[in-house]
Each structure stands twice: as C-alpha cells, then as structure tokens.
Amino acid sequence: MHLATYLGLLHTSLGTLADAFREVAKGHGDEPDVERTCEVLASRIDAQAEKLSPIVDRYGEHRETEPERLHTAEFEQTRTGGVGLLRDLQDLYALSSFTDITWTVVGQAAQGLRDKELMDVVSACEQDTARQLAWLKTRIKQSAPQALIVAKG
C-alpha cells in the first residue's frame, strides 16, 4: 500500500513548509506583517504535523521505492527588496500548494479506507492550508504592482 509512503511524504513536507515560513519570517523582519503572519502560520503547520503524527505511526512511515522523487524542494535563503519579497512569497505559495494537493490525495485514500480519524484530520488541515494560500495570494497581489513597476533594487 502506498498510503504509508504518502503519509511520510506529507509529514516531511509539512516540516519543510513550516521551516520555510519561519525562514521568510526571519528574512523579512522589515515587513512586520509578513514576519508575524508567517510565524503564526508556521506554528499552525506544526499543529498539522502533530495531528498527523499518530496516523503516520498507525500506518507506519513505510516508504516504497524511489523516495527521493517524492521529496519536496527545500526552501533556500530569503531574498531582499520588493521583488525579493515577492519571490519568497511565491516560493511559499508553491510549497503550500504542494502540501494542499498532498492533503487532497491523502484525503481520497482516507475515504477509500473509511478511515474516519484520518478524514477528520484532512478536513481540518485542508481548511488551514486554504488559509495559508489565501493569505499568500492576498499579500502577493498587494506587493506585485509596486515591486514590478516602481521598486528599486
């Protein structure tokens, strides 16, 4: 069964995502709303990982072959300036989208297995991921014109 592999993937990618949000918070302290919101979202992603943990244990974090192809890209160093902020938020958006669709995939399997516990976790975490994406999109839309048209450096 590949679900266990996928749960492992999801668990790892949540860790990557939370780290990425923290990295962006740290790198963009001059944008206090970005710093603060990224920290709040990071701690909520920790909570998602915590909710997932018992299920990962239950299925066993068993990986099939080719685990490296299932790995998410790690977030690298934050950038600076208006465009730098935009690019970092876009990277977060990409990472967050990846966990979003992974939750969907896991949720489908949970339904197939009639695993109510997992279905509940997926449902709560999908809403939380939707919130991350909505915030990122809001902030990206706000930043884009200034960064692309008039920002220096």
Add this chain to the structure above:
Amino acid sequence: MDRWVQSACVLCSNGCGCDIAVKDGRIVGVRGRADDIVNRGRLGPKGLHGSWQAHGKDRLTTPLIRRNGELRETDWDTAMTTIVRRSQDLLAESGPLSHGFYTSGQLFLEEYYTLGVIGKAGLGTPHMDGNTRLCTATAAAALKETFGSDGQPACHADIDLCDALFLFGHNMAATQTVMWARVLDRVKGPGRPRLVVVDPRRTPTAEAADVHLAPLPGTNLALLNGLVRAVIEHGWLDREYVDRHTLGFEELKATVEPYTPEHVAGICRISPADLMRAAEIFGTSERVLSTVLQGFYQSHQATAASCQVNNLHLLRGQIGGPGSGVLQMNGQPTAQNTRECGADGDLPGFRNWDNPEHVEELARLWNVDPLTIPHWAPPTHAMQIWRYAEQGSIRFLWISATNPAVSLPELGRIREILRREDLFVVAQDAFRTETTELADVVLPAALWGEKQGTFTNLSRVVHLSEQAVAPPAGARSDLDIFLDYAHRMGFRDRDGDPLIKWKDAEGAFDAWRECSRGRPCDYSELSYERLRGGSGIPWGGERLYADGVFPTDADYCEDYGHDLLTGASTTPADYRARRPDGRAFLKAAEYTPAQEQPDDEYPFLCTTGRSVYHFHTRTKTSRAPELQKAAPDPWVELSAGDATGLGLSDGDVVRVESARGFVEVPVRIGRCRDGVVFLPFHYGFQAANELTPTEWDPVSKQPLFKISTVRIRRV
C-alpha cells in the same frame, strides 16, 4: 460680540453642535447648541478652550520651501509650481505608484472627497490613507467584517435608554467628555444602568464601573472569546434572531469553546468571577449598549476582538433597538468622512474595491476609464505607504492636517523616512509642527471656523460648519489647495473637461451627494440648506439595522471580508457561495500571544493613551492656556507595587526604554495594574512613540500602540 456662526466642535469624535462667537472679525469664544441631538448644549474642556484659542497664535501664513537644507519663505505660485513639477516628473518617470497621500481625521468631508477624486481618478494611485489608520481603522474593519459595511448601528440617545453599558478599551471620561457627561447623567441618576469597563488602567471611567476588567495588554481577544463562550454556554442568546439574521454560529461556538473562565483568567490575569459577572450583565440585561475604542483598536488582534463585541450583540439580538446596539467609536471628529469619501484605504461611498460593478459606477460618475481607478488590491494602508517611502518606491508624499513625526509608531524610523533625499514631502498645516520641519514644501492652511464644510461624528450625525472668520492672510483652505493642485495638474475626464467640476465647498458636497446616492452612507437627502439651524442630522436614520437586515448582499456590501487571524481576503466567489443576503457574519479567531512579551531585559508592558486636556499631537490644545496649564508635560504612570519594587516615588524622573527608543519623564503612581505602565502620546518632546513598535493588526492594519515591552530606571 458681533454674531454667532453655526458649527460643530472638531476636538474629538463626539462632534458637539456649537456656535462660534465672532467679534471684529476674530473668533472670541464658542457655545454649545442646546437643540443638537449629540450634546444638548454641552461642550467639553477641549471644545471650550482648544477649538478657537490657537487661531491667532503662531500661524503659518506663507508657504515654505526647502533651499540648501533650510525652510525659507516663498510665495504660493512658487510652492505650487514646485509641487506640480515634481509630481509631473515622477508621473512621467515611474507613474502614479510613485505618489502617496497621507491625510487626517480633521479635514472636512468636501476636502476628503476632492482629495479622493484627485488620487483615485486624477493620478490613479492606490497609496492614499489618513491618520485615521491610527485611530479608527479597526472600527471600520470590524463593522465591515460583521455587517458588510461601515456605519455605526447605534446613536447617542441609546446612552439614555440602555440598562447596561459596556466600554471596551474606552476611557470615555478622557476621550469624549460630553458623551461621558451623558453617561454620568444615567450613572448618577435614577434607574442606573450597570456599567462594565475593560481597561488595564483604573481610570476615572473604570472607577465608575460595577465591574472593571483589567486584562493584560494584548489579551483582549481571549477575554472576549471568554465572554462570548459564557453567553452561549448559559443560553443567554436569542436563538431565533441568530438563526434568521446571522451566519457562522457553529464556527463561532467551536472557536470560543476552549475559553473557559479559568483559562481566560489565566491568560488575562483577571478573576474568573469578574469575567462571569460581566458575562451575566451582558447576558441578562434587556438593553445593552457597547462602545469600543483604542484599548481594543490599537492592540493585538484588534479586529478579531472588536468583532467579538459585535457578535455579543448579534447573539442577543441586541442591535438596532432603543438602548441596544454597538458604537465602534471614532477617535477624531471627521474620521468617518475620511472613510466615507475615499481619502483613506477605501473607495468613496463604501464601495467595494473587489466588485467591478462598484468601480464601474465610480468611473461613470467621474467620467473616467475604470482602469484609472486602482482596484487590483485593497487600497494601500498607511503603514505600507510609509514602508514604500522607506524603500524608495514612493517618492512624493503629501501630508495634510496631521503630524506623523509625533503620532506614528517608532518615531526614529519615521524621521529617517521623512529626511530621505529621494522623498519629496509636502506638509499642509496651520502651524509649524515636528512634521513640517522635515518637509520640502510647507503649505499654510486655514483652520476650522475659517472655512466652510461638513463632517460626520461617531453616530453618523452630519453637521455643517460655517465659515466664521477669514483665514489669516496667506493661509488657504485645504479644499482650495487641493483644487489648485488639480487645476495645475490639468486632470481631465474622458471628454476632456476638468475632472473636478466644483469650485467651492457646497459644490463638493453636492458632488458627494451624487456619489453616495444609493449607498449605505446616502447623503442625497441632505443639503447645506437642511443642515442650517437646529440639530445635526444623521445619515441612515437614528439607528441602523432595526429590521435585522444588514448590508451583506454580495452586490451591495463594502467588502468581502477577511480571515481574522491572518487578514487573508475572502474571494468574491467564496463570499457569494455563503449567500449572506442580508445576514450578519459571526466571525471569530483564536487568541494568539502578542509578539512583545515581557522578559528579563524589558520586564514591563507599556501602553499609550490620552489626556483629557489634549487632542492628538497638541497643535491646537497646547496653544490654549487652560489646557496647556492643566497638562504641560508628559509623564509615566506605574502601579504602587511596581513603584515600590523599583524604589520610586511620585515625581522621580525615570527613563522608560524599549528596544526602539526611550523617554525621560516624571513618575505618577497609581491607575496601572502591576506590570503595566502608561505614557500619554500627545507630546512631541519625550514622545511616547519613540518606544512603540512598527507592527499592525492583520485585518484593519491599525498599529499596535498599546503594547510595547519596556524597562525603567531612575535618571
């Protein structure tokens, strides 16, 4: 005394109807208008003294321009030509996003609307906001999130009719003295309503309360989540009202579920019994009136906490009826008009920037291409405007009728921004201020009483303020200055006609009436003629929402709302899918600890606030001898316990220092709870905002003045 001229007071958001006394072409005093529904003839100390005594002192009467680093006197034509040339050069080089406007809560409706049209349809910049971002942005945000649009549901008469009055973060005795007098009429009279005050300080307002809750700064949302939970838990709700007129009850209930009295008491450091007493008063009184102000608006999770006040009223169906409702207060006298007219981060007429039909309406009204009107994202909030200026992408900043070099957080940073070589700063004021001293061009402006216009108070009451005297030679009304800029810039509509078609205040008001027609703040029935004589008149009637129908219809609402935790915008599609159709939203969020937490290095929580004797940064009130004498210098308040712990006595001078800056001021003992200190924010010297952080609420974008960690040592 030669004559009385009708007006209303501009020294707080109450907006008391008054008459200006004129003698030999000068203002010599004021009196309250007995037939005005707001104040019934009363005036407060600021109104009596501060409204007019500054008029003849230290006025700016000639434009100033910076040459070789110094401000020098110049003439109007040179000043305006310089501004227009800079504006046009920047437009040619990088377009309208290079321009920002930072206005006030002190101008008149006509001036805001004119400025709004210049910015939104003339230049096409989204970078317009006012200092209202610092005082009432959360009021507007909370009203929009819950009811779909800005607009105060309650009215002043509700003070006379309520059985319980809740003041959330509102030191009314200091901020709106005439409104407080109306409360005292009730509190000291027969049929006393029960009074609950939420404030970390034991203010005179709090001393009058039946229950005083003093939560630690930064924990308001936990407290309110606890109150909402208690009201639900004890079944003190009107289930039929909730079912018919609201959306989101189950989510609200789930969100507040963990906030038991004990849990809340632990977070807020209050007694669980006091919390339950307050909840019981809210839950069992027949008519509850609530007001909310800076203690909530300028603190952590401001919008979420203020929305919970709306929720309490919705749960009990206590809205729109006599004596029952909510006043999400304003701070400044004309803040409501900044919000209504689009001189801040909103579109005029409470229109929705995310609704293409609303943008089309404005484009038709102004006869411009809808693409001119920036609406790709919410209009830029003040804190972001300053950030863009700091980063060098806004290079033209026009400041009118406000003093950000004293009123914004983290003043060291603000001064650096204003001094930037690549930022051209225009400051328009009646006096030289800490801000004008850092400007490139200073324009001398007329004051209240020297110009005509209207404004709207905290309970939607519109007053006409007539011109009583001529401005000092050389000063011009803000309206005339904006009109001159528009004329010189040559802003045109689609037919090549001038974009701004009015030439005076009444013309601007009539244009605004058309703009507001059919919107929640509909002024079309009001006119200068109707506003003359008698009382001020509220738009929308005495109270809003008596029928339980709220302006949430997707085609009508001012905003599609936000996630209260992060400020993420709700998309139009998601909003429509909820089918609000006139129902109010019960929105909530979990409490999260504020970023600034006391530690070994900075062990105290510092909150800033107001004195009864001063308004804003004292440009007027410091020039009124009675007010200046009453509160000439800043101070710091400590609790008796903390003073003892530090070995301090009354009058000892201490340094209060945060990670951002410090002040050195004498100590006053009393009022604060242990662990909390207070600084008045009015003073330009030893200014409290040297200490405050650059941080804001995720939804309203209002800065968090009420929470910085500090250390204290004797000097």
